[in-house]
Amino acid sequence: MTLLSVENVGFSYRSGKPVLEDISFTVPRGANVGLVGESGSGKSTLLRLLLGLDSPQKGRILFDGAPLEARSSGYMRSYRKRVQAVFQDPYSSLDPSHRILRIITEPLRALKIPGDHRQMATKAITAVGLAPDSLERYPHQFSGGQRQRIAIARAIVARPDLVLADEAVSALDLSTRIRVVDLFEEISEAMTMVFVSHDMGVVAALCDQIVVLDKGRIVEAGLTNDILRAPKHPYTQSLLASIPRMPAGS
Numbered sequence: 655m656t657l658l659s660v661e662n663v664g665f666s667y668r669s670g671k672p673v674l675e676d677i678s679f680t681v682p683r684g685a686n687v688g689l690v691g692e693s694g695s696g697k698s699t700l701l702r703l704l705l706g707l708d709s710p711q712k713g714r715i716l717f718d719g720a721p722l723e724a725r726s727s728g729y730m731r732s733y734r735k736r737v738q739a740v741f742q743d744p745y746s747s748l749d750p751s752h753r754i755l756r757i758i759t760e761p762l763r764a765l766k767i768p769g770d771h772r773q774m775a776t777k778a779i780t781a782v783g784l785a786p787d788s789l790e791r792y793p794h795q796f797s798g799g800q801r802q803r804i805a806i807a808r809a810i811v812a813r814p815d816l817v818l819a820d821e822a823v824s825a826l827d828l829s830t831r832i833r834v835v836d837l838f839e840e841i842s843e844a845m846t847m848v849f850v851s852h853d854m855g856v857v858a859a860l861c862d863q864i865v866v867l868d869k870g871r872i873v874e875a876g877l878t879n880d881i882l883r884a885p886k887h888p889y890t891q892s893l894l895a896s897i898p899r900m901p902a903g904s
């Protein structure tokens with residue numbers, strides 16, 4: 655069943671030329687879809703539309719069969735309960751003056767989700783491989799990779815239907831990145847994810863489907879295995895050629 659459907663979407667920022675043109679793809683429930691493309695290809699803009707931060711001027715986005723009504727505050731309230739995001743920078747996205755417990759339970763309060771928030775936070779922090787006593791500590795007491803784990807715990811604590819990840823491992827060093835990719839792989843088995851990255855290697859490792867963007871258009875889309883085996887578009891071929899080889903044993 656389709657959870658997210660992007661239909662002929664076009665978008666331009668106020669003054670400029672189109673940044674996205676005729677974008678169509680679907681995200682089946684339970685799938686991991688990677689949006690990949692070089693800097694400036696329109697990935698972040700597309701993610702903004704998926705988050706409801708902007709609305710497309712052309713086409714439409716359907717979530718669970720109904721149009722995403724970015725301008726309706728009532729709709730967005732319920733949409734935010736079902737969709738969470740993880741961003742690139744684990745340093746700026748965590749408030750340094752708050753304990754991890756407060757950071758992770760923030761979506762539960764914002765969304766007025768009832769229940770034992772501490773227990774839910776304990777479950778989420780354990781799911782990302784950190785000890786429950788981490789909840790009593792502050793962001794500066796953790797490494798970059800651990801902070802990104804905390805950001806992931808915050809994204810999954812409200813059990814969203816969809817997680818949108820924007821360059822969520824790009825800022826991490828190689829070995830930390832591999833561990834966080836492994837973590838995403840584990841948690842993504844239980845949910846639907848759209849994973850935005852310029853790094854084809856990361857997307858190939860995590861996603862069962864790939865959508866390749868170039869200058870605001872989809873140049874190739876399909877199952878990861880098919881694209882890896884026989885990339886059709888020269889742009890995809892060059893992205894694949896740019897995957898760095900992982901050092902042995904890392």
Ligand SMILES: Nc1ncnc2c1ncn2[C@@H]1O[C@H](COP(=O)(O)OP(=O)(O)OP(=O)(O)O)[C@@H](O)[C@H]1O
Pocket residue numbers: 667668670673691692693694695696697698699700852
């Ligand atoms: N707020 C904005 N106003 C005007 N133009 C913008 C704005 N944000 C992005 N753009 C332009 O839209 C195009 C797509 O940018 P976008 O950030 O979506 O690409 P991207 O693939 O996510 O790149 P990166 O990986 O560098 O973030 C670029 O040409 C960019 O200059």
